[in-house]
Amino acid sequence: xxxxxxxxxxxxxxxxxxxxxxxxxxxxxxxxxxxxxxxxxxxxxxxxxxxxxxxxxxxxxxxxxxxxxxxxxxxxxxxxxxxxxxxxxxxxxxxxxxxxxxxxxxxxxxxxxxxxxxxxxxxxxxxxxxxxxxxxxxxxxxxxxxxxxxxxxxxxxxxxxxxxxxxxxxxxxxxxxxxxxxxxxxxxxxxxxxxxxxxxxxxxxxxxxxxxxxxxxxx
Amino acid sequence: xxxxxxxxxxxxxxxxxxxxxxxxxxxxxxxxxxxxxxxxxxxxxxxxxxxxxxxxxxxxxxxxxxxxxxxxxxxxxxxxxxxxxxxxxxxxxxxxxxxxxxxxxxxxxxxxxxxxxxxxxxxxxxxxxxxxxxxxxxxxxxxxxxxxxxxxxxxxxxxxxxxxxxxxxxxxxxxxxxxxxxxxxxxxxxxxxxxxxxxxxxxxxxxxxxxxxxxxxxxxx
Numbered sequence: 001x002x003x004x005x006x007x008x009x010x011x012x013x014x015x016x017x018x019x020x021x022x023x024x025x026x027x028x029x030x031x032x033x034x035x036x037x038x039x040x041x042x043x044x045x046x047x048x049x050x051x052x053x054x055x056x057x058x059x060x061x062x063x064x065x066x067x068x069x070x071x072x073x074x075x076x077x078x079x080x081x082x083x084x085x086x087x088x089x090x091x092x093x094x095x096x097x098x099x100x101x102x103x104x105x106x107x108x109x110x111x112x113x114x115x116x117x118x119x120x121x122x123x124x125x126x127x128x129x130x131x132x133x134x135x136x137x138x139x140x141x142x143x144x145x146x147x148x149x150x151x152x153x154x155x156x157x158x159x160x161x162x163x164x165x166x167x168x169x170x171x172x173x174x175x176x177x178x179x180x181x182x183x184x185x186x187x188x189x190x191x192x193x194x195x196x197x198x199x200x201x202x203x204x205x206x207x208x209x210x211x212x213x214x215x216x217x218x219x
Numbered sequence: 220x221x222x223x224x225x226x227x228x229x230x231x232x233x234x235x236x237x238x239x240x241x242x243x244x245x246x247x248x249x250x251x252x253x254x255x256x257x258x259x260x261x262x263x264x265x266x267x268x269x270x271x272x273x274x275x276x277x278x279x280x281x282x283x284x285x286x287x288x289x290x291x292x293x294x295x296x297x298x299x300x301x302x303x304x305x306x307x308x309x310x311x312x313x314x315x316x317x318x319x320x321x322x323x324x325x326x327x328x329x330x331x332x333x334x335x336x337x338x339x340x341x342x343x344x345x346x347x348x349x350x351x352x353x354x355x356x357x358x359x360x361x362x363x364x365x366x367x368x369x370x371x372x373x374x375x376x377x378x379x380x381x382x383x384x385x386x387x388x389x390x391x392x393x394x395x396x397x398x399x400x401x402x403x404x405x406x407x408x409x410x411x412x413x414x415x416x417x418x419x420x421x422x423x424x425x426x427x428x429x430x431x432x433x434x435x436x437x438x439x440x
Contacts, residue, residue, distance in 0.1 A: 050320070050353050064312045066319060076308040089296040090282055096289045101270065134270060 005030035006058040008044050010037055012205050014107065015067035016055040017159035017198050022071045024194035025150060026078040068099055071155055084152045098138055098145065099156040105131040106160050114170040114209055115218050125171050132179045139185055150192060158195055161186040165202035166209045225250035226278040228264055230257060232420050232428060234378035235287040236275035241374055242291050244414040246298045288318055291371055303371045317357060317364055317372035325350045326378070332394060333386055333429075334436050344394070351399055358401040362408060373409060380409040381419040389429045 007023070007030055009016035023030055035044055035054050047056045047063035057064040057073065064073045075084040085092050109131065112124035135157065139145055145153035164175050164186075176183040189195045213219070227243065227250050229236025243250050255264055255274050267276045267283035276283050277290045279297070284290050295303045304311050328350050331343025354376070357364065364372035379395065383406070387393045395402055409415055 059309075062309055064309070064316075066316060069312050069315045069319070072315070073308050073312045076311065089293055090279075090284070092296065093284045093289050093293040096292065097284070097286055100286055100289060 004058075004060055006033060007031070008033050008035055008041070008047065008054050008056040008058070010035050010054045011200055012208050013054060014159035014163060018067045018155050019055045019057055019070050019074070020198035021150075021155045021158070021194050022074045022084060024198055025082040025084065025155070026074060027081060028074070028078060068103065068156065071152065075152070082149070084146070084150070084155060086146070086151070095145070095152045098135070098153045101131070101134070102153070102157050102160075106157070110160065110163060110167050113167045114213070117219060121171060125173060128167070129175075129178045132175065132182055136179055136181045139181060143188060144185070150189065150194070154189055158186055158189045159199060161189070162199045162202040162205055166206050169206060170209070223249075224278075224280050226253060227251070228253045228255055228261075228267065228276040228278070229274045230255050232425060233274050234382060237418070237420070238287055238374040238377055239275045239277060239290050239294070240418050241377060241414045242294045242303060244418055245301050245303070245369075246294065247300065248294070248298055288315075288322065288371070288375070291318075291374060295371075303365070303369070303374060305365075305370070314365065314371040317354075318375035320350070320353070321372070321375040325354060325376075329383075329386070329394060332392075333390065333433070336437060347394055351395065351402065355399045355402050358405055363405065369409070369412065376405075377409055377415065380406045380415060381422070382425065385422065385425045385429050388426055389433050 005023070005028055007016070007019055009019070009032060011034060020032075033041075033043070035041060037054070040052060044054065044056060045052055047058055048054075048065045051065060053065075055067055055070065057070045059073075059077070064070050071084065085095055105127070109124050109128040113121055113128060116124065138153075144150050145157070164183075167173075168175060190199070225243070225248055227236065227239055229239070229252065231254050240252070253261075253263070255261060257274070260272060264274065264276065265272055267278060268274075268285045271285060273285070275287055275290060276285050277293065278284075279293075284293050291303065304314055325347070328343050328346035332340060332347050335343050363369045364376065379402070383395050395406070397403075410419075
C-alpha cells in the first residue's frame with residue numbers, strides 16, 4: 001500500500017535532518033518539500049499553525065510536529081525495520097533522556113557560538129564542550145549510542161556534526177581536540193547511507209550561516 | 220512477583236515532581252517519597268542525577284530516571300494499568316506535542332508573567348495569552364486533553380489546576396480568566412480527580428512560598 005508521506009523541511013535544519021535520517025533508515029519513500037522560511041507556504045501554516053516551524057511530517061494528510069516526536073512516530077509506525085528505540089523501558093528512558101539533553105543544550109549553545117562574541121561566546125563554547133563530553137561519556141565504547149546499530153540518540157545528535165564546522169570557524173576552536181571519540185563516532189555514522197544522504201555539505205552550511213550573519217548584521 | 224522498590228526524589232512543591240506522583244497514584248504503585256531541600260542537595264540526588272542535579276528523579280530497583288516527561292513515559296511502559304498514552308502513534312504524538320507545549324511554551328510564559336517586570340512582563344503576558352488560546356482550542360469537544368480519561372498532556376498541564384489560583388492571589392492579576400471557559404472547566408475537572416484532590420500541596424503553604432518569592436523578585440519601591 002502506497003503510504004503518502006510528505007516532509008516540509010529546510011535544507012540546513014538539523015531538526016529536519018533527523019527526520020530525513022529516520023525515514024531513510026526505515027526505507028520510506030516520501031515527498032520532500034523545501035520551505036522558504038521568509039515566505040512560509042500555506043501548507044506549512046496550515047499543518048503547523050502553533051509553531052509555524054519546520055520540519056513538519058505529514059502522513060496520510062495528518063501532521064506531526066516537533067522533530068523528537070516525529071522520529072518516535074516514524075519508529076512506532078514503521079516498527080518492523082531498523083528500530084531506533086530499544087525495547088527495554090529503562091533503556092528507552094535513557095535514550096529519551098539523552099535526546100532531550102541534546103535538545104536542551106546543543107542547538108542553543110551552538111547558536112550562541114556563531115551569533116555572539118567575547119565573554120558570551122567563551123561561556124557558550126565552554127558549556128558546549130562540557131555537554132559534548134557528557135555525551136561522549138554516554139557513548140562510552142559503543143559503536144553507536146544505539147549499540148551495534150544506529151539508534152534514537154544517534155539520529156538526534158548526528159545532524160549537528162555538519163554544523164560543528166560552523167561553530168569551529170566562528171568560535172575559533174577545534175572540537176576534535178576536546179572530543180575525539182565523538183568525532184570518531186560521527187564519522188562512523190556518516191559511513192551509513194541514511195546519514196550521508198541526509199546531511200548537506202558542511203561548507204554549504206557555513207556559506208549559509210555567513211549569509212545569515214550578514215543579513216542580521218552579526219559580526 | 221519480585222519485590223519492586225520505587226523511590227521518588229522531589230520537593231513538597233515541585234510541579235514536575237507532582238506529575239510523577241499523580242502517575243504513580245493513578246497506577247496504584249507503592250513508592251517512597253524523598254523530599255529534597257534544594258538549597259542543600261542530598262548525596263543521593265547528586266548521585267542519581269549528576270547531569271542536572273534536579274528533581275524529580277524516579278529510582279526503580281536502584282536505577283534512576285530523570286526528567287519528568289521521560290519518567291512519565293517510563294512509568295507508562297513499565298506498569299500497564301490505567302495507561303496515560305494511547306496505542307495509536309498519531310494520538311501518542313498529539314499527547315507528546317501538548318505535554319511539550321506546556322513545558323516549553325505555556326508554563327514558561329506564565330512563569331515569566333509572575334517573575335518578570337516591565338517590558339519583559341508585558342511580553343510574557345502576551346505570549347501566555349497566545350498560548351492559552353491554543354490550549355483552549357485544543358480542549359474543544361473534550362473533557363480532558365486525553366479525551367474521556369486523563370493522559371500525558373493532562374498530567375503536564377495539571378499544575379494549572381492548583382497553582383494558577385495561587386499566582387492569582389499573590390499577584391492580584393488573573394491570567395486564566397473568563398476568556399478560557401474550557402480551560403477553567405478542565406481545571407475544575409482535573410482538581411476533582413482523586414489523584415489530584417488527595418495529592419496537591421496545601422494551598423496556604425503555597426501562597427506563603429510564592430508570596431515570599433514574589434516580594435523578593437518585585438521589591439516595593
